Amino acid sequence: MNETLDLTVGCDSCPIKHRAVCARCDADELETLEGIKYYRSFEAGQTVIWSGDRMEFVGSVVSGIASLTQTMEDGRTQMVGLLLPSDFVGRPGRETASYDVVATTDLVMCCFRRKPFESMMAETPHVAQRLLEMTLDELDAAREWMLVLGRKTAREKIASLLCIIGRRDASLKLEGVGGKIVFDLPLTREAMADYLGLTLETVSRQMSALKRDGVIELEGKRHVTVPSFERLLDEAGDDADGGMMA
Amino acid sequence: MNETLDLTVGCDSCPIKHRAVCARCDADELETLEGIKYYRSFEAGQTVIWSGDRMEFVGSVVSGIASLTQTMEDGRTQMVGLLLPSDFVGRPGRETASYDVVATTDLVMCCFRRKPFESMMAETPHVAQRLLEMTLDELDAAREWMLVLGRKTAREKIASLLCIIGRRDASLKLEGVGGKIVFDLPLTREAMADYLGLTLETVSRQMSALKRDGVIELEGKRHVTVPSFERLLDEAGDDADGGMMA
DNA sequence: GCGAACCTTTGACCCAGATCAAATCTAGGT
């Protein structure tokens, strides 16, 4: 068992149905995990972990969405992570998390009672390795998001968010006709604003603008159709007026 | 060897002089590392890793500072990480980094030829564990920085940056009289701006404002004295006019 | 069907920070 691990969503032979813990089904390791896993459900808006809590478990999203949020004393908030199905939360080996985890839609998580860090490294090395890889992925994502937060315009920020959601969501579901991508936004305008470092009014305005400019289609408030992610990101760059100079 | 690892800067008994790889000096593991370590120096401005490069090594900063930067096609840049002494760079198990690493001051790094991920987990489990812990710390730091980028004002951003630099730097050096913290900024105004998602002009203006308001003292452009980190963060909140309403 | 509690959209106005431009202030180098 020395090959590179490639743990993808929904490995069939594994009783736990997503990549988070399916370490290409190393039997012994899985058994160890089986013994300590359990499921928990949360309603939209319910708090999964309060900042400052002792983390009693490591969890992985099965369905629904949760958000990782940091808050300042004066109430300003910044979402610092979106937890989509197969994503991980938790910090084995640390007692406090510095942010809240709140269910953004109805949510099911697969939880594992916290194990001492060292014993995990020893008993389930492939899981440990996968955990490290996933943490590195999250770090990459966080850093990419720093670029979005620090340097992109409101319009570009929206486009970036739509891409993130769309890529994750659409890959699981079907895509629309003519290669277009169709998905439902699982976030309110306010949640989008929290993630993007904007106000909800600006988010709403920019969504309307993108629709008006034909970059995206909107049915209702949540159902989104985009031509392609490349075009979305491109056209979001060209600020508005796609032909108003006459 | 089952106790919690607490790897701090400058462990004496370890031939490698910082926490990055000093896994409380597990002899066998250190020996393994000894065999593959070497030092490299870089001048200010020199590129350590280009985005898209295959990472040939894992490195740890010995002295100097490097920055991790992401760039957009149109030239906008966002620094996504500051590498201070004892910090780590590198992504074992991945072929490309998505950002440049550039020396911001003269820099010495301790490098390790890249090892296959799996063999590292097996051969040096304490180092692997330490690597995971450090990655989680970086993730925390990145997320905290997302709050700074997304929600803080220019003045607050500067204060946050001064705290980060000051805490790291001052802990190694001496502090000034009366509990004040004294340190040298290792960054140009432009580098600060890149980190904070601001322009260099705004950084300069806010530095001047903080000095004018007596929140910080400046000798030359780089030598900074702050009363305390708490006061710095507090007073940065109260926007300017510390008594102008009469 | 009717509120009530939310979301969401839109408008009017304002301001923090960007942009453009010009001095100053270094630190080398010759």
Next chain:
DNA sequence: ACCTAGATTTGATCTGGGTCAAAGGTTCGC
């Protein structure tokens, strides 16, 4: 000492997005 290339400061002006405010839309429960 003088010159040059950066780094830094400061000023004037502009603007993207925030703030405040007021209307729609939806989706409940009753």
